[in-house]
Amino acid sequence: MRPIFTPELVNGPFGDPCLVLDFKFEGRALLFDLGDIAALAPRKILRLTDVFVSHAHMDHFVGFDRLLRVCLGRDTAVRLYGPPGFIERVAHKLSAYSWNLVHNYPTDFTLVVHELDGERLHAARFRCHARFAREPLPERAAPGGLLLDEDAFRVRAAALDHDITCLAFAFEEKTHVNVWKNRLAEMGLPTGPWLNELKRAVMQGAPDDAPQRAWWRDRDGLHERIFPLGELKARVLELVPGEKLCYATDVLYSAENERRLAALAADADQLYIECVFLEKDAGHAARKFHLTARQAGRIARAARARQVVPFHFSPRYAEREAELRAELEQARGG
Ligand SMILES: [Zn+2]
Numbered sequence: 592m593r594p595i596f597t598p599e600l601v602n603g604p605f606g607d608p609c610l611v612l613d614f615k616f617e618g619r620a621l622l623f624d625l626g627d628i629a630a631l632a633p634r635k636i637l638r639l640t641d642v643f644v645s646h647a648h649m650d651h652f653v654g655f656d657r658l659l660r661v662c663l664g665r666d667t668a669v670r671l672y673g674p675p676g677f678i679e680r681v682a683h684k685l686s687a688y689s690w691n692l693v694h695n696y697p698t699d700f701t702l703v704v705h706e707l708d709g710e711r712l713h714a715a716r717f718r719c720h721a722r723f724a725r726e727p728l729p730e731r732a733a734p735g736g737l738l739l740d741e742d743a744f745r746v747r748a749a750a751l752d753h754d755i756t757c758l759a760f761a762f763e764e765k766t767h768v769n770v771w772k773n774r775l776a777e778m779g780l781p782t783g784p785w786l787n788e789l790k791r792a793v794m795q796g797a798p799d800d801a802p803q804r805a806w807w808r809d810r811d812g813l814h815e816r817i818f819p820l821g822e823l824k825a826r827v828l829e830l831v832p833g834e835k836l837c838y839a840t841d842v843l844y845s846a847e848n849e850r851r852l853a854a855l856a857a858d859a860d861q862l863y864i865e866c867v868f869l870e871k872d873a874g875h876a877a878r879k880f881h882l883t884a885r886q887a888g889r890i891a892r893a894a895r896a897r898q899v900v901p902f903h904f905s906p907r908y909a910e911r912e913a914e915l916r917a918e919l920e921q922a923r924g925g
Contacts, residue, residue, distance in 0.1 A: 604902040607650045623838040628654035636661040644673040646757040666698040674756040677706040678715045690722040749855040751848050753841040754880045764833025774827045783807045840865040843880040853893035862896035865903035884915045888922025
């Protein structure tokens with residue numbers, strides 16, 4: 592089934608950066624950046640399976656304690672992802688507390704923490720029953736910054752320069768293959784494992800004239816009918832393209848950052864991008880390694896993003912939000 596997700600900036604455009612992707616029908620959510628999450632209801636925090644942290648500046652990571660507080664004592668696991676040095680930071684956060692009693696808890700809340708180092712992903716585990724001591728996990732390859740690859744979607748990261756390394760993230764749904772069950776019935780074909788074989792052939796791009804086997808077992812034994820793949824595709828399948836969402840914040844405006852970010856966000860359906868300052872304060876923005884609204888607009892344009900959602904506005908523009916948005920839109924279109 593198509594995962595239907597709703598993105599929401601937990602603290603609005605002025606507060607700590609936090610974007611939650613809630614897959615309501617699957618009881619699951621992803622979080623991009625872990626700033627203050629007091630506004631996120633505990634039942635939503637408990638849905639988080641994967642949390643992506645761009646970097647460890649406080650406004651992006653201070654919500655770690657809240658996450659831990661809500662999840663501790665639960666029979667759950669959360670995966671975290673961050674830039675180089677991230678595992679060590681999580682270990683330090685955890686070592687700030689006394690854990691003398693938690694090994695007796697009936698549940699074993701577990702954090703699995705990853706850090707992206709070039710195209711390698713280092714990992715470690717911290718378990719409640721092990722008093723949150725660091726347990727090394729095998730590292731693996733992360734080609735193109737690939738952090739998570741599931742049947743329904745993948746998440747990739749790009750390393751950007753924010754004086755320190757800062758990660759931007761792309762969430763990409765894969766193409767969905769839906770089966771019209773009524774049309775199957777009209778063709779006299781039952782459902783069964785052969786449909787997975789059919790879907791796989793389509794996802795792997797097999798040619799339309801490739802023979803595809805429909806098979807099933809009943810009291811009379813094994814039945815099979817062979818069709819050209821293209822015929823099954825046309826008659827019983829529906830291909831739905833997936834959506835792409837990109838999250839980018841805390842970026843110095845440089846040619847290299849623009850190139851990397853535009854590549855990561857290429858053709859995104861939704862681009863969440865920081866617009867911290869107005870262009871007239873570009874000198875200040877550069878000193879703080881942040882984007883102006885105009886620079887963000889240029890990057891969005893280079894990426895051909897369809898919808899752009901600005902955030903991480905500096906509080907100095909509390910009364911001038913419209914100017915930030917207008918500057919972004921102008922740079923996108925003009
Ligand atoms: Zn920030």
